[in-house]
Amino acid sequence: MRKMTNDQELVQAAGANVGELIDDLDKTYPGMKERLCDDNGNVRRFVNIFVNDEDIRFLEDKATAVKPGDEISIVPAIAGG
Amino acid sequence: MAVAFSPGPDPCPFILPHFPPRGLGPFLAPRREDALDFGPLEAAYDYDAIRAVLTRDVIEGREESMWRYRELLPIDGEPTVGTQVGFTPLVKADRLAKRLGIRELYIKNDTVNYPTLSFKDRVVSVALSRAKEMGFKVVACASTGNLANSVAANAASAGLKSYVLIPADLEQGKVLGSLVYGTNVIGIHGAYDQVNRLCSEIAGKYGWGFVNVNLRPYYAEGSKSMGFEIAEQLGWKLPRHTVVPMASGSLLTKISKAYTEFQTLGLLDANQPFTIHGAQAAGCAPITAAFKRGTDIVKPVQKPETIAKSLAIGTPADGYYAIHAMRETGGAAEDCTDEEIVEGIRLLAESEGIFAETAGGVTVACARKLIATGKIPANETAVLCITGNGLKTQEAIIGKCGEPRLIKPSLREFEELIAGEVAADAAA
Numbered sequence: 225m226r227k228m229t230n231d232q233e234l235v236q237a238a239g240a241n242v243g244e245l246i247d248d249l250d251k252t253y254p255g256m257k258e259r260l261c262d263d264n265g266n267v268r269r270f271v272n273i274f275v276n277d278e279d280i281r282f283l284e285d286k287a288t289a290v291k292p293g294d295e296i297s298i299v300p301a302i303a304g305g
Numbered sequence: 306m307a308v309a310f311s312p313g314p315d316p317c318p319f320i321l322p323h324f325p326p327r328g329l330g331p332f333l334a335p336r337r338e339d340a341l342d343f344g345p346l347e348a349a350y351d352y353d354a355i356r357a358v359l360t361r362d363v364i365e366g367r368e369e370s371m372w373r374y375r376e377l378l379p380i381d382g383e384p385t386v387g388t389q390v391g392f393t394p395l396v397k398a399d400r401l402a403k404r405l406g407i408r409e410l411y412i413k414n415d416t417v418n419y420p421t422l423s424f425k426d427r428v429v430s431v432a433l434s435r436a437k438e439m440g441f442k443v444v445a446c447a448s449t450g451n452l453a454n455s456v457a458a459n460a461a462s463a464g465l466k467s468y469v470l471i472p473a474d475l476e477q478g479k480v481l482g483s484l485v486y487g488t489n490v491i492g493i494h495g496a497y498d499q500v501n502r503l504c505s506e507i508a509g510k511y512g513w514g515f516v517n518v519n520l521r522p523y524y525a526e527g528s529k530s531m532g533f534e535i536a537e538q539l540g541w542k543l544p545r546h547t548v549v550p551m552a553s554g555s556l557l558t559k560i561s562k563a564y565t566e567f568q569t570l571g572l573l574d575a576n577q578p579f580t581i582h583g584a585q586a587a588g589c590a591p592i593t594a595a596f597k598r599g600t601d602i603v604k605p606v607q608k609p610e611t612i613a614k615s616l617a618i619g620t621p622a623d624g625y626y627a628i629h630a631m632r633e634t635g636g637a638a639e640d641c642t643d644e645e646i647v648e649g650i651r652l653l654a655e656s657e658g659i660f661a662e663t664a665g666g667v668t669v670a671c672a673r674k675l676i677a678t679g680k681i682p683a684n685e686t687a688v689l690c691i692t693g694n695g696l697k698t699q700e701a702i703i704g705k706c707g708e709p710r711l712i713k714p715s716l717r718e719f720e721e722l723i724a725g726e727v728a729a730d731a732a733a
Contacts, residue, residue: 259343268343269344269602269625270343270344270345270622271343272502272620274502279605279607279620281604281605282605282607297502297506299502299505299506300343300505301343301620301622303447303501303502303504303505303508303515303517303518303521303622304447304497304498304501304504304517304518304553304618304620304621304622305517305552305553305554305555305618305621305622305623
């Protein structure tokens with residue numbers, strides 16, 4: 225993914241929830257949404273998204289609300305075990 | 306707001322297909338057609354080329370270690386780390402079979418795997434041999450204990466610097482069993498899944514070889530050796546049923562792959578059916594829960610609570626694949642309580658003389674349920690994969706196996722102590 229962000233590990237994005245953030249990211253970095261979401265728009269099975277260290281699957285998935293200053297981490301889920 | 310990208314597959318070396326010079330080894334490919342989804346990479350092999358050189362005779366002529374199947378393990382050259390790992394005993398467990406109510410039962414006994422008494426030596430042997438080929442100077446892992454022990458020991462013997470990251474509340478035996486090798490043990494205040502996530506973030510940033518992050522596609526293949534050995538030790542045939550403990554779900558998936566590979570290569574009868582069952586602890590059973598719900602969507606467990614800490618992975622990376630492996634082979638997933646885990650440990654110890662860690666208790670307890678419910682029919686053959694040694698998880702059973710009876714060094718006291726038992730034995 226960092227190839228899309230010109231190797232930046234930290235970028236800024238705007239939106240009221242995680243879904244809107246992804247849309248906003250996709251505007252700035254075209255192709256980003258396709259990497260993160262499947263054809264139905266759901267976050268891909270092997271992508272973990274955290275809002276301030278909490279997995280969005282324990283919150284409200286893409287509807288999880290975000291506010292200015294929140295940190296959202298996107299981590300591939302292929303590790304461990 | 307800030308969006309942080311963890312170093313994913315992009316900067317990691319394993320994303321590049323690796324075409325081995327010998328023409329026999331594997332290359333890595335996405336498991337499914339959609340390479341965009343961040344799903345795991347899978348080692349793929351040229352089975353036609355391997356079929357031409359790998360026969361039963363060739364394998365039987367080699368040293369008794371997991372590396373007798375080296376054409377099916379993803380390194381380029383000869384193994385350099387953990388060359389003596391594997392080929393643990395397959396024990397015919399007649400007494401336990403009777404207790405569980407099944408005709409024929411075997412224990413694949415990785416409690417005595419070399420050098421750190423768990424199946425993790427298999428995966429680490431592959432990962433570190435590959436890490437050396439790729440030029441890593443520092444190796445690391447996220448671990449619930451057994452993997453940390455194995456990385457620490459094997460890295461020490463290979464002269465590699467290592468870091469092992471573990472949840473801070475692990476069993477003493479597993480913490481000490483890493484520290485002794487001079488590794489860098491970092492305890493994280495958090496659950497395994499948080500350790501795991503941190504390691505994903507560290508892996509790319511520091512360029513270390515994390516065996517279960519950026520080396521994971523190589524590492525995971527090492528688990529196949531357990532399946533290869535079971536088939537060979539049964540006299541080149543498959544058990545009808547295999548029961549495997551599930552943490553990430555990787556071991557189960559790879560044992561299924563091992564059986565299939567041997568069939569593909571003509572080393573086994575390709576028509577012999579096999580069934581793989583999975584076992585989890587009720588306090589952290591995301592894969593079993595999804596299986597029982599009839600779905601392949603694994604809902605993470607936020608706060609695992611079980612004495613089987615080595616299986617306490619709330620977000621299992623291979624849960625999806627494990628569920629498919631069980632379904633496709635007609636298997637089932639089961640779970641058991643902490644009490645049943647302790648019973649399982651004692652049952653295995655008392656009937657077969659094998660002291661397993663908590664994960665072994667899970668496997669025995671779940672096998673018992675699978676047999677009792679007919680999912681493993683009583684007139685068939687099963688193998689239980691026992692993956693770790695009980696000396697490492699003593700806390701789980703302290704006070705639950707009785708206490709020694711204490712006397713003075715006096716024959717009179719001894720005779721008083723056992724008089725009742727002697728009389729009972731005489732009457733029996």
